[in-house]
Amino acid sequence: xxxxxxxxxxxxxxxxxxxxxxxxxxxxxxxxxxxxxxxxxxxxxxxxxxxxxxxxxxxxxxxxxxxxxxxxxxxxxxxxxxxxxxxxxxxxxxxxxxxxxxxxxxxxxxxxxxxxxxxxxxxxxxxxxxxxxxxxxxxxxxxxxxxxxxxxxxxxxxxxxxxxxxxxxxxxxxxxxxxxxxxxxxxxxxxxxxxxxxxxxxxxxxxxxxxxxxxxxxxxxxxxxxxxxxxxxxxxxxxxxxxxxxxxxxxxxxxxxxxxxxxxxxxxxxxxxxxxxxxxxxxxxxxxxxxxxxxxxxxxxxxxxxxxxxxxxxxxxxxxxxxxxxxxxxxxxxxxxxxxxxxxxxxxxxxxxxxxxxxx
Numbered sequence: 111x112x113x114x115x116x117x118x119x120x121x122x123x124x125x126x127x128x129x130x131x132x133x134x135x136x137x138x139x140x141x142x143x144x145x146x147x148x149x150x151x152x153x154x155x156x157x158x159x160x161x162x163x164x165x166x167x168x169x170x171x172x173x174x175x176x177x178x179x180x181x182x183x184x185x186x187x188x189x190x191x192x193x194x195x196x197x198x199x200x201x202x203x204x205x206x207x208x209x210x211x212x213x214x215x216x217x218x219x220x221x222x223x224x225x226x227x228x229x230x231x232x233x234x235x236x237x238x239x240x241x242x243x244x245x246x247x248x249x250x251x252x253x254x255x256x257x258x259x260x261x262x263x264x265x266x267x268x269x270x271x272x273x274x275x276x277x278x279x280x281x282x283x284x285x286x287x288x289x290x291x292x293x294x295x296x297x298x299x300x301x302x303x304x305x306x307x308x309x310x311x312x313x314x315x316x317x318x319x320x321x322x323x324x325x326x327x328x329x330x331x332x333x334x335x336x337x338x339x340x341x342x343x344x345x346x347x348x349x350x351x352x353x354x355x356x357x358x359x360x361x362x363x364x365x366x367x368x369x370x371x372x373x374x375x376x377x378x379x380x381x382x383x384x385x386x387x388x389x390x391x392x393x394x395x396x397x398x399x400x401x402x403x404x405x406x407x408x409x410x411x412x413x414x415x416x417x418x419x420x421x422x423x424x425x426x427x428x429x430x431x432x433x434x435x436x437x438x439x440x441x442x443x444x445x446x447x448x449x450x451x452x453x454x455x456x457x458x459x460x461x462x463x464x465x466x467x468x469x470x
Contacts, residue, residue, distance in 0.1 A: 128328070
């Protein structure tokens with residue numbers, strides 16, 4: 111008897127396909143590949159190594175993420191998307207060829223004061239309407255001027271902003287954000303980037319010098335449409351195994367709280383995955399999993415280490431059979447919609463207990 115517990119199978123072939131597809135959609139833009147949060151749960155070292163030759167830069171959220179890329183042999187530029195958190199990080203950033211966003215006065219002052227071994231490449235983050243990070247439209251000129259005058263800063267300053275509603279195609283907000291971004295940067299030298307996944311797919315005119323693909327690189331769409339509609343292939347297939355197949359009588363409940371009661375005699379399959387692996391506890395009964403070429407519904411509550419499915423009275427499924435929780439056969443976007451969560455959250459919440467298997 112040999113059974114694989116919860117395993118995320120990661121395909122480099124799918125990953126490379128998605129990068130090529132992204133290049134087809136934005137042929138004139140350079141690529142900052144977003145690999146924050148352990149490459150959205152896909153394994154940052156594997157992902158970065160697989161695509162380093164196909165992209166121009168990597169984007170991360172924290173300095174620790176950047177340094178782990180460097181210590182694993184990644185030599186392409188790396189951009190800190192939230193900037194640096196402490197003045198004493200600046201010499202480390204300089205010496206490791208890490209680029210930083212500057213989005214507030216404190217970071218600007220720190221750059222002016224620091225002692226660094228070489229100039230640092232800086233991108234000014236402009237707040238065009240997300241209102242999370244960034245200098246205001248009115249302050250952009252001043253920040254640009256002060257950074258130009260700062261001896262610690264590479265004269266070739268970039269500009270970056272972020273859409274907050276790129277997946278809403280007719281609310282008018284994205285057009286306004288783009289227009290404001292172009293207006294405050296038009297008289298300046300630097301290269302520009304505003305398009306993340308939604309911008310890449312839906313707003314051709316926002317591609318500019320640099321695009322920042324995140325979720326679409328992993329073959330997942332930024333909205334609820336299955337990604338194959340956009341020519342993308344899911345990079346992750348989340349699998350586990352049937353660890354029991356049990357006869358179950360009509361009128362009997364399954365699982366904690368006895369919420370689900372079977373309306374007929376059936377067979378119940380027990381699968382070795384649960385919220386301890388990051389599969390959400392409140393996925394409703396009826397959520398599909400994929401086993402032996404068909405969808406079967408989850409019944410009862412998801413437990414920490416297991417969930418139960420109704421295989422049907424005529425089921426031929428055996429202990430040890432593989433079960434797919436999401437992947438090419440079962441779009442993660444659909445699972446996310448049923449659970450009322452985002453695909454982003456499903457993939458980044460997988461816990462370290464889930465094994466990772468790099469295929470092809």
